[in-house]
Amino acid sequence: xxxxxxxxxxxxSRPAPITISDRAASEVKRIVANKQIPDGYGLRVxxxxxxxxxxxxxxxxxxxxxxxxxxxxxGITVYLDKRHGLYLMGTTVDYHDGLDARGFVFxxxxxxxxxxxxSSFSA
Numbered sequence: 001x002x003x004x005x006x007x008x009x010x011x012x013s014r015p016a017p018i019t020i021s022d023r024a025a026s027e028v029k030r031i032v033a034n035k036q037i038p039d040g041y042g043l044r045v046x047x048x049x050x051x052x053x054x055x056x057x058x059x060x061x062x063x064x065x066x067x068x069x070x071x072x073x074x075g076i077t078v079y080l081d082k083r084h085g086l087y088l089m090g091t092t093v094d095y096h097d098g099l100d101a102r103g104f105v106f107x108x109x110x111x112x113x114x115x116x117x118x119s120s121f122s123a
Contacts, residue, residue: 016071016078017089018045024095024104025074037061042070042077045093046084055087057106086110 020028028043046058064070068079080088091108 016073017080017085017091018073018078019092020073020076020078021092021094022074023097024093025076027095027097027104028076032061040064042079044079045088045091046081047087059093059104 031037040063041061042064044058044060044062047055048058049055062079064079065081067081067083069082069085071078071080087110088108089110091106091110094105094107096102096105
């Protein structure tokens, strides 16, 4: 018996490993509307090597790729490389818009160390 993984264009039936706060979802939707993000693009959430703590977060708009899992979170198409799920499990993407901080932030329970800027971590 063989099972086939869903194609990147199909949402997976399992729960998303990340959550997006209401503030972050509102900001993503505002960006999609104002920047005219083309159809077929979704919000890519991931990690990459680098940064002062070893890994950096990735957040941007992209097309689906071969190893992606596809989720719908609060009406937002989210692509997550399945190889990054281990590092991001339980992470909340939030958005801050204050005098001392502005932008997307990641609350990652898997991070054992973070840098002062909050954009890199180690797990």
